[in-house]
Amino acid sequence: MTRPLRVAVIGAGPAGIYASDLLMKSGQEVAIDLYEMMPAPFGLIRYGVAPDHPRIKGIVMSLHKVMESPQLRLLGNIEVGKDVTIEELKQFYDAIVFSTGAYGDRDLNIPGADLPEHYGAGEFVGFYDGNPNFSRDWNLEAEQVAVIGVGNVALDIARVLAKTGDELHVTEIPDNVYQNLKNNKAKEVHVFGRRGPAQAKFTPLELKELNHSDTIEVVVDPEDIVYDEAGEQARRDSKTVDLVCQVLEGYAMADPSDAPHKLYIHFLHSPVEIIEKDGHVAGLKTERMELDGNGQVTGTGEFHEWPVQAVYRAVGYQSDPVAGVPFDENRFVIPNDGGHVLDPETGAPIAGLYCTGWIKRGPVGLIGNTKSDAKQTIDMLVGDYTAGALDTPAQPEVDAVVRFLQDKNIEFTTWQGWHRLDAAEQALGQQEGRERHKIVEWDDMVRHAKYQEGDLDG
Known part of the structure; x- marks a missing residue:
């Protein structure tokens, strides 16, 4: 019995979601976990767009459609490189795609x-x-x-x-x-x-x-x-x-x-x-x-x-490094050849590691650039997979990483949890005659969005 291609995408902003979407449309059977450092998804769409720009935030609607796919799970409130290491993740995934964006000035x-x-x-x-x-x-x-x-x-x-x-x-x-x-x-x-x-x-x-x-x-x-x-x-x-x-x-x-x-x-x-x-x-x-x-x-x-x-x-803006991943301190990007993460000493691709978005090319370009960026990276990943160039993870079962996170007592958030947080923010806004009242305290967001039994079913 064949198993799905297991991919971890690190960063749940537009770059990571577009990469996930292209993976699901690649013709391969895939099971993707989308990791996010924040308790809520959408990256700079939630935390980088001025509040009086609702037109731009309409992009969230298209991102929502991608996130609803049963092939994709959100695992939020997890800082990769700190809460879990790259080496730990490799035991669960065929490939890891970094789409961590850029927040620093x-x-x-x-x-x-x-x-x-x-x-x-x-x-x-x-x-x-x-x-x-x-x-x-x-x-x-x-x-x-x-x-x-x-x-x-x-x-x-x-x-x-x-x-x-x-x-x-x-x-x-x-x-x-x-x-x-x-x-x-x-x-x-x-x-x-x-x-x-x-x-x-x-x-x-x-x-x-x-x-x-x-x-x-x-x-x-x-x-x-x-x-x-x-x-x-x-x-x-x-x-x-x-x-x-x-x-x-x-x-x-x-x-x-x-x-x-x-x-x-x-x-x-x-x-x-x-x-x-x-x-x-x-x-x-x-x-x-x-x-x-x-x-x-x-x-x-x-x-x-x-x-x-x-x-x-x-x-x-400039990107921050991810612990355990090569980083160009002069250009503030992960060294890459357009998709593969490169070993800075040899210049050769590191098997199973990829990057897309601003962490790949720097903080330039609009949504269209992000989509074309993701296509280039995912084409490389799928090409490597079909050529048999990816290492086989030790525990590729989709439930294995959830047990691992629970064993480490990591309080992670989910896509179903985002719906609960989203509903809470909208309810607060309605009390004031506004569409939404954003919840800003980290612990409050986690309280609404943290994993509950049944969140990851189906």
Whole structure:
């Protein structure tokens, strides 16, 4: 009697769920366990998307359909590499796929970066999305704020800081987030990019949404709307780039409004120093840049100082290593050939280990990139399996790993448990006239979602 291909997928965000979906559609009989460090699934869809973006969170509906498959089990509240080792998992699975994403913030290596009011984007996103790994309180005393970066995360941070707490209360934000945001004193939010508008990484819809609030006026200096040959070519080659430039041009030509909060977008300004006074942030110093014709920039030697009391860097996320798995400390990815995890000493694939998503390629690209990424990895895995290149695990029975986790007294959560947690959050929201009220305390999430007898049946 043949048995199913046993695969452990580590990380229950979009990358891991898409990889699982492709495995189930591969034509092979499979049994997949999807491991997640958090008590709840969905990764950055739950903990990395601004609360006023329900359209993006609609992706969860498609992910739900995948998770309902009987070939797939969620095993949450388990940190692989810590609660269970890679060597321990190998005894239960033919293959292990790492899709652990990226949560950490890349550094901003300029003077003043160590000041207390300089924050990483991921820290603030974790706060307002109710991630239990991050702070419950936030210092929002600054009336003037700088956001460094020209991607959608920078826009999310700028928009959340520029909105009122009451505007955001209709979303799923937890009480502690609302209490902080309703006392937010920010009146000016300045977003800085070192290159020109054609090099910005915004998407058009997110950029358009900035002024949907009556409390926000978006301001772009017409002198910042500059294109070189590379920028003009980028507009001709990409409808998205052209739309972004059109929206920015519209903001630059708009008449002033009396909205109480101003959201400035600055181009061709490179941060060179966070200015300190008495141990705190007192400003941001930037150098004016000029385009070189190839889409890159050079400094002009002209400097500007902006009076701000807080600085947020949105210059990219970075992945953390998984204990027992090779990791490139310079690129913050698992070394790979497009799917196989590679031995850093020999450069050869390590049998049975694979990676996908941001831990594979770095924190770039959207959902479409994540899907194509997963296909490349799963094609390699299935090819290795059909070629007989995978080692046979000692205990491939689907119940064996559950007994192992129970013997280790690991209190894991399940997909059925997620339904209980989901229902509890929706019930709390309905009491307040909202769709959902997110539960943020780790132990509370586990209490709702932990394994119960019958959860893994069928």
